[in-house]
Amino acid sequence: MNIRTIATTGLTCALFSGLPAGADEVRFDLANEYSPTSLVASMDQDFIDTVAEKSGDTIVITPHFGGSLGFKSKDHFDLVGDGVLPIAGTYTGAFVGIDRMFALSSMPFLAPDVDGAKRLYEIAKPYYEEIFEQNGQKLLYASPYTPVGIWAGKALSSKEDLKDLKIRTYDAASNEVFQVIGAAPIQTSWSDVVPLLGTGGIDAVLTSDESGVTSNFWDYLSHFNALPYSIAINMTHMNADSFDALSPEQQAAIEEAAALVQERNWKRVEERVARNLDIMAEHGIAVVAPDPELVKDLSLASETVLTNWLADTGDDGKAIVSAFRGGS
Structure with a gap:
């Protein structure tokens, strides 16, 4: 197994990627700055579980929520592009300095409801995919926030x-x-x-x-x-070399899982809005x-x-x- 150990401020962590010797299992890490109970973290966890199912447990993805690897969202683009991080789920506003296209979903009053945000993302998706591809990455799916x-x-x-x-x-x-x-x-x-x-x-x-x-x-x-x-969005993106190194069957598992999770993500948002109203009422908000x-x-x-x-x-x-x- 190839292990790259990197030091961060106050933290040393081992990031795993690649094929273990003599086995078909592949291990990746996924970084996300938001808490494990957040909506976007639950969407990434769904992807992790679905990939395991679709790949017959030959792809094992370990989540690191709450910024537990010591990285902020703004670090993810370069880290994934360089292969230091295999996968990350990142709020797109952190990438505006890289390409202004990433500011689209946060344009005030342009697409403030779920249906509009979904349609806007689908129209812009080819442009996002091209930016990631040009920087050694693959866009997997988007995770919308509530309004x-x-x-x-x-x-x-x-x-x-x-x-x-x-x-x-x-x-x-x-x-x-x-x-x-x-x-x-x-x-x-x-x-x-x-x-x-x-x-x-x-x-x-x-x-x-x-x-x-x-x-x-x-x-x-x-x-x-x-x-x-x-309605802001996270995008979950993967190092292109890590994806290309997978077997055709494993690549298909990643892509199928991403498509399934993408469709479920938009449905989850409206359900979560109703849930959050109840929780806020319980806490006197x-x-x-x-x-x-x-x-x-x-x-x-x-x-x-x-x-x-x-x-x-x-x-x-x-x-x-x-x-x-x-x-x-």
Whole structure:
């Protein structure tokens, strides 16, 4: 077995890949920065279990949720491309600095419901696949989050309520929107959110109800302000050489499992929204319906974000948005 041992800050870990001598079994590691109880982690676990079933247990994937290998989401693209990590499940906003196409799913108010987010992803999928392929990787499937809103200590009804609010944002687009509207956004990786809430470094969090529920946000905040903002996605991606080294039967098992999990993932989202409402109610979280005035203010603030994205992505971006808005 080929074992590559790498040192990270405060952590030394062994990552396994390749064929064990004299056996057909292949072992891979899968990294994901989100907690084991999160929706996106459960989707990756489903993939792991389905791969084992489809491959007759000849492919064994070990999950490392909660960033337990010491890597943040922004590290995953290069690590998987270089073969240090065989597989990772990663929030796509972490890849915006690599290619602006990855900002698409987080475009504010473009595709804020599950059906729209699914259709947008399917239209853009060939473009995503090409980017991964050019960087030594294979896109396996997407894992959608539940709709994004604002966790805060109060109900938010207008841009005045957002003025100077120290709000965690998750990518360049969301950071720009909240800067324009007058808040004090702080773009940070997910693993830093709870520590910042605990120290008062942030007062609010732009994220899904799901992410707040799995991180017990009721220990710090009292309201979830629902918004038709966006549905973010994770993408699970694999080192291309690792995939190519598999037998044809094992490759087929990976691809079949990915297709099955992809279809199940979209169905899980709506089920999870209903579950999360019950959990938030149990913990005393006030779920605030979208305020029309606030939605209007945020929509206006976000107009330049899409305009800039279209300029950055050129004809490809225009083709995707045109196809999406045209209903094709």
